[in-house]
Structure formats: C-alpha cells, structure tokens
Amino acid sequence: MSSDLLRLTVLGSATPYATLDNPCSGYLVSSGGTRVWVDAGSGTLAQLQRHVRLDEVDAIWISHLHADHSVDLLTAYYAALFADIQLAAPIPLYGPPGIADRLAHFLTNTSTRSPVESAFAVHELDDGHQAHVGALTLTSRAVAHGVPAFAVRIEAEDRSLVYSGDTAPCANLTRLAEGCDVLLCEAESAQAPAEGEQVHHTPEDTGDTAGRARAGRLIVTHVGRFLTPQQAVARASARFDGPVDYAAPGVTFSIG
Template identity: 45%
Template sequence: MRLTVLGTATPYPRPGNACSGYLLTSSVAPETETAPENETAPETDAAAKARPTAQTTVWLDAGTGTLAELQRHTEIAELDAIWVSHRHADHSADLLVAYYALRFAERAPAAPIPLIAPEGMLERLAAFLGPNSVAELPRVFEHRPMSGFGDAEFGDLRLEWGPVQHGVPAFGLTVLQAGRRFAYSGDSAPCLSLDEIADDADTLLLEAGYDHPAAGGEAPAHHTPEDAGRTAAAAGVKRLVLTHIAGTVTADEVVARAAAHFAGEIVVARPGDHFTI
C-alpha cells in the first residue's frame, strides 16, 4: 500500500497545509496472462507477461482543503471509496465541495461513491447544502453508516474499523492488503479499542493533538506525544507516523517525546509525503 499525506493541520488549514486527509492506494501486483490452452503464444511474446492490476484508491478523512490536494494524485470520480473518521469539520468539511465536484463537474462517477462515515453524515451535509440536496446526495454518495465495529472490501483492500474515544462518534481504521497492515487513529484519546485496531500494524498513523494532557476532570479527546509513544508500544507497531500535531509542538519535539515511550521508527507526516506500507 501507499499512503499520501494531503494535509495534517489542526484545527483549521494553514498556508501550505490542509486539515486532515490522506489518500491510500493499493499496491499494484503483477497479474499473469498466459496463452489459452492448446494455443501457442507468438514467438515475439513471452509465454506469460506481467501486467498491472487496477489500483484501489480510498480517501481517508476529508478535512478542509484536502480535495484540492487529492486532485494532485487522482480524479475524485475515480475513487473507490471515502472513509471519514468523524463529523468534525477538520476531518469532513470537504465532503461539501466534493458533492459539488461529483454532482456538477464535467466528469461524474459512473455510480455513487461509497462513503463510510458516522451515522447522520448525509443529514449533516444536507443541513448545509439545502433541502434540494436531500434527494441528490444519494446520487453522489452511497452512505454506509458506522455505528460500531465493521468492515468492507474495496478491490484488494480490506477496511476494518471500530469506535475510539473522542467525545463524539469517532472511529479508528485498519486496512489490510496481502499480509500488510495499516492503522489510522482518526482523532482519539488513548483507549483499548485503538490499541486493538492498531495491533501489530506495519504503520500506525496516529494523531498527537494535545501538547499537554486534558485539564483535570475533562475527558481526554486527543493524544499527547507521550501518549502516542505509549499507544504505539502497546500495539506493537513497526512504524509510528505522527500527524495532526498540536501547533505548540515542533516536529523534533514531538518525535523526541514519543521516542521516550516507543523504541521503533518514528516520523512526522508532512503534506505531500508518501509512505510505502
């Protein structure tokens, strides 16, 4: 798999950095094409030749500004699915402009794009877009509501998700392909379900939205850098990619603080980065 970072900013986009959004693309595996039985292939052609299978592309979180960045890498009409961790605007606002792109642009998708998102997402979009959109939204998005643990397959990618702790309905994600495991926290405080979602992942994309722990009595909603290191260690991941980092923490600081609790590879996600999983 290949992960492309579209944006990481929290809680609003910054110059050169959109809010949370990522493009996950399946690896292209060679497919063997052989001559039919009892038929000899031409001498100029190998008995079997490799050709790439179609890639599967999934847009993970549609934070403000990410649609523009997505188009650097693929056309929106060619997405196989969209997965949104929760309804906060810095993870979902660009679904509004995606609606316009898919409904009115020159090249509409052949069928509604599967949208895996928390319950009530289409109603939330319709409240902004207006009453005429109620009938039109299902022509653009095939909403598959998340309300607990679930899974779906798109091409050669298997998506599995479960609820995490963020104060609103929010979900973490595992994606599997050919024995490789990618995990994404969305926005989440440390919690057992996230440990399970991230278990033994080759790469864990994990937010660090707090500089300091939540104030006394306040339920936590994000990871600190130290929390991120502990979550990665508890899940036994191979690589920790830190994202959606509090604006008061530098990249070097967040890595150093996480490294005090996790001995594996740690990197910070930046817009335009690519990670092979």
Template identity: 75%
Template sequence: MTGDPLRFTVLGSATPYPAVDNACSGYLVRGGGARVWVDAGTGTLARLQRHLRLDELDAIWISHLHADHTADLLTAYYGALYADVRLTAPIPLYGPPGTADRLAHFLTHTDTRSPVESAFAVEELRDGHRVRVGALTLTSRAVAHGIPAFALRVEAVGRSLVYSGDTAPCPALTGLAAGCDVLLCEADGPEPPAGTEKVHHTPEDAGDTAAAAGARRLVVTHVGRSLTPRQAVERAATRFGGPVAHADPGVTFPVG
C-alpha cells in the first residue's frame, strides 16, 4: 500500500505514571498497510482501540521492561484470549530478553503457567535485531538505560522514524538515528545527582542527539513532571536547529 504513508500516533507520553489526560509511553506506528504498537505503557491499550482492535495489529515492539512502557501488555493478554478478540495467530511481540517470563510471572495465579505464548509470539531483541513487518523494516539497537533496553528505527518507502525508548545519550542511538526524518526522543528532565549513573536524556541532550544524528525533525516525549512540555521543547531547541515538537497525546505525526 504505497499510498499509506509512514506516520505515528501518540497513544501516551507521560512518565512515570499516567496523567489525567495522558497515558504512559505508547505509539501506534503505521505505514504501507502495517500497524505496530510501540511500547505499551499504562493507559495506551484504551487509546489504541480508538484506531484499531488488538486482532488488527501486525506486531508489538517493546523498548524495555519498566512498567510505564509495558503494563498494558497484561490487560492485552486478557483481551486477546478471554474476551471478544479472535486471534488467528498469536501477535508477534518483539521485546527485551526475559519478556515472556516476566509476563508469565505477573499473569500466573495457579501452579500452571499462564499461556502467554497463546497471545504473543515473543521474539527477544538483541543489538542489531532486524525484522520486516509488512512494508516496515524494524531495526533495534541496545542503548544505555541500566537494564536491557533498545531504541528502534522504522523505515518504509524511503522514510525513517527513530524512537529512543529510555536511554542516556549514547553512540548507539546517535548512529541508529543518522539522517532520520523524525527522532522521537525522551526528554525526562534534570541531570541525575553527582555520582549517579545517567539513564535518561535531558531536553538539551535530546537536542544534541538530534543535531549529532542529522535528524530532520525532533519530537520530545517522556517529559518528566518537573517540566512542562513547552519548557522541554524550548530547552531542546537551544541545541537543535530543526523543527521541535512535543508528543502531545492523540496527535498523529507524519514521517517525512
């Protein structure tokens, strides 16, 4: 479907818990007829259903296993197996090592392990993992978050979207984002206390990463509660000369 352009819709961009009007991290990426749910933070499943049903997804991609990026996988499991959804096959789910066992740990309430593989066909990510989902090419790189975590590059019809997930600035993300049309980058807030490992971008870091990668547009997301979205945009713009926007919930951004 060459007439179906690459784009993403913000299902939620709040952290570390949902706001009244904003779910946690989650995005619906579409292009060429393919539909991928990228991160499944609290509240995003409800927002996803404004656009499609679970059984209309082509894949799910998860950056890391913190709850503000994965919690709605638990309710998606029940929806996929025990409600009105009728899957013809388990939904492909690309996630960090241990994803299936982590889900099963939360979902198992008897001596019998919950059949998470009946809902999700889990494939573990690794650095450099690449997969085709319909017309979309998904490439993952390991990034610096203190736990197994990945950034994502989505390419279709000559366009490219890069999503940072949660990470400190690192060469892997900059390289993955090289020349991308849109960099969707977290901008969590202040610098960590002295002596503490850095695991997030500040807004200035997001601008620096976008500039170093030669991105054409920057969209900041996952803005911590110490900042307003406007403040995050203004601070990122001091380091990046291209267009900068905030990932407002419900907004659909064209890529390219």
C-alpha cells in the first residue's frame, strides 16, 4: 500500500458506549506521513496506538463534545504530559468552541486550572474553518445536532473524504460532501423521529445524503444499538446507487 494514499482507519464506531470489540467514534486519517486523529471516543486512544504513537499524531480534530466522540482526550492529556510521551510541542487540537475549558473543567482537581494548553494547541472551529496539516487540508462546516457540531472534509491532492460527525441531514453537510470520493456518515437512528426532533441520520437518510452529494462511495458508521451493521448497509443501499460499506473497527479504507 503506497504511503501517499489517503487512508481511513476505523479505530471505533460504536454508540453511545463501547462494546467488547468496538470502541466509540474515532478514526485515523493519513496521507504521505501526515496523521490526524478524528474524534476521540472512549477506547480509541488504545486502538490509535496500534498504528501510531500519540506523539506522532500531527493533529486531532473533534466533531463535538459528546463523550462518545471526545472523552479519550482526557487520557490523552495525561499521556502527553505525565507518561512516556515526549511532545516537541503541544498537539494541534481542532474542536468546537469551549473545548479547552471543557477539558480543564474535567481535569482540574485543585484551585489551579489544569494546563490543557501544555498538551494541546487549541484551535476553535467555526463554520467554514480551514486548516492545513501536513499533506492534508481540513475544511469544517457546522451541522445540525442540537449542540455545536461540525463535519469535516479532508483532502489530499485530488482525493477527498467527508466525515459527518453526528448530525441530522442538513444542507451544510450535503454541500461539504459534494463530489467527494468517500462519505463517512453516521446512521444512528433506527427510525425517523418526530418532526423537529431529528439530530441523527437514519440509514435511509445516509443514502439520501450520499446521493444528493454525488459521493463516490458511502461508509456508514455510528450505527445505533437497535440496528445491525448489515441492516444499516442494506437500508442505505436502497437509497444510494454507489458502493456502501460499514465502518468496522480495525478496517483501513484506501481512498481515491
């Protein structure tokens, strides 16, 4: 496998808590020696180390601050500052507004605020935020999840991956995913909720979003507990003509 390919490795995709064999949401995206940890749900730091040390990660990107997408930042903080990791500089951390104070709130045990900025160089996301990390360009858009939440388009040369984070179907996600090679999209909801209450995709929604965006390939992830991965893939495939896969833990997908 060529090192300059855009690659997606699934560290975990479970929701809302880890199973025996599947951590919560987390992914390693890499190209040309650049490595970005995307979402840090419970259990994903352990799986990350199968592929790369924490001090070899070029950046961390967090979609939103629900625990199943961010809680392993807490243990990453301890690893970065108080263990065998030797950081040359704080790890760039891209996340929703308030992420540094949220981490400090959990980590502070005395009257002195925990030095989260010693472990992480925090960059707060906004709608349309763009960052260049080594060989990768990351473009973030705000999405509809009831809390500050973002999707991201990750590009390396002419290859592109879009990750939905957690969101209801929304125009920003569709526009961000326009013409992408791969759409990694959540499929949390087993059935459509009441009008005005939707904060996740159903598998059918996932297929519709991929179709509207003219994505080349769909990977369903964050499949809810009342669905099997096979059901989610079948239901998404009924609404999307392209190839559909499941984000099984440990699997690496080559993109483009």
